[in-house]
Amino acid sequence: MLDFFLAPLSYEFIRxxxxxxVFAGVLCPVVGTYLIVQRMALLGDVIAHAVxxxxxxxxxxxxxxAIGAFISGMLSxxxxQWIRQQSRVKVDAAMALxxxxxxxxGVMLLxxxxxxxxxxDLLFGNILSVTVGDGWRTGAIALVILVLVKLFYKELLFFTFDPLGAQAMGLPVQVINLGLMSGITITLIAGMQAVGVILVIALMIGPAIAAYLLVKELHQMMIVGGILGAIASVSGLYTSYYYDLPSGPAIAIxxxxxxxxxxxxxxxxxxxxNHPFKRGIESHTKSG
Known part of the structure; x- marks a missing residue:
């Protein structure tokens, strides 16, 4: 069993x-949690393609x-936001457009x-080609964003659940929103190298919604989502190694x-x- 885990580590590209x-697996769900609770999960997909x-x-x-990707993502x-403010078009329709x-x-310009x-590579990623420098850079991005989330957790929490209330309390909601969008865009760019433009959204949203089904508090969602994201990344890479599968899709699966x-x-x-039949049995047992 030990050989199963150690054998792939003999290759530098696997390490x-x-x-x-792991860095992307932890970071993406933490940021994705805000998209889930705001019911804006599609926005992550939009930005991922808009870069x-x-x-x-x-x-x-x-x-x-990264500079070009950040500018393009933020522009989207x-x-x-401009379409929402200037017309009756709903946000989901604007995002789809x-x-x-x-x-x-992007495809035309390429x-x-x-x-x-x-x-x-842009669509599906090529994580097996990353270098030590890529690891340091992804780790630095993850550290900075996670520290900022920790420092401004209360403001982000208030803004996420009650933006009008946050504005009434005098919080700079426009600045908070800009910071949140910037964090999402930078996270997507960092994760793109791991699983590509199309699949990075799975790493951002999937572990976060799994955590949503397990815990109730926002900070718990972030912690559990980060753990699940790291597990998904590691298990996907090991699966791709032993079964000769593409790494990005293996992580998404x-x-x-x-x-x-x-x-x-x-x-x-x-x-x-929590099947209804099981709940009925438990209720009957307690009443009896």
Whole structure:
């Protein structure tokens, strides 16, 4: 059994992938928790796809890809907000429009600008190619964002559950919202290298909603979600190693398996553990 866990660690690329995967697995669900409780999970998917034009332009201009991705991702959130403020269009419709428009623009720019970016790697990730430097960078991003979440937890909590109340209390809600959107965008960019544009949203949302079925408090969701995200990353990488599967999709499937197990067996909200027939038996037993 010990050889099962130690054998892959003899390869440096596996060790690097595990480091990046764990950092992304912890960070993504912590930030994704805010999207879940705000019922804005689709926004993460929108931003994940909206970074594509920025990546293409940054590569064409020979500047840091993260800069282009961040600008493009943030621009998508501003456009969604602008559409909501200037029209009767609902937020879900605005997000769906921006999702398809930015992603289509990104694919078009990747083709017309003749960039050297591999579309398949952008979409599905290539975690096995990460370096030690990538691990340090992902770890630094995770540390900074987690520290900021800790420092401004009360303000973010108030804003998340009652934005109007937060504004009435004098909190700078626009600044808080900008900071939250920035954190989400940076987290998505950091996670993209692990599982790609399409699958990073699974790592951000899946462990968070699994944690939502297990605990009730926001800070508990973050802790449990981070643990589940790390487990999904590690188990996905080991599965991809032993069964010769693509790493990104393997991590996404591991996320879904964890969610499915939680959905079925959660002590308080599981389908099987809280079946109506079982609850009826327990109620009858107590009354008897």
């Amino acid at each position: 690097n992938a595990l480091v990046v995967g 594509m034009p920025g990546l293409a332009i940054a590569n064409f201009l020979n500047i840091n890809l 959130t501003f456009v969604i 921006i999702f398809s428009s930015f992603f289509g623009l 083709t017309t600008l003749r960039t050297q970016l591999d579309l398949e 591991a996320v879904f398996v964890i969610f499915l197990l939680t959905l079925l067996f959660s002590p308080t909200q599981g389908i099987l553990t």
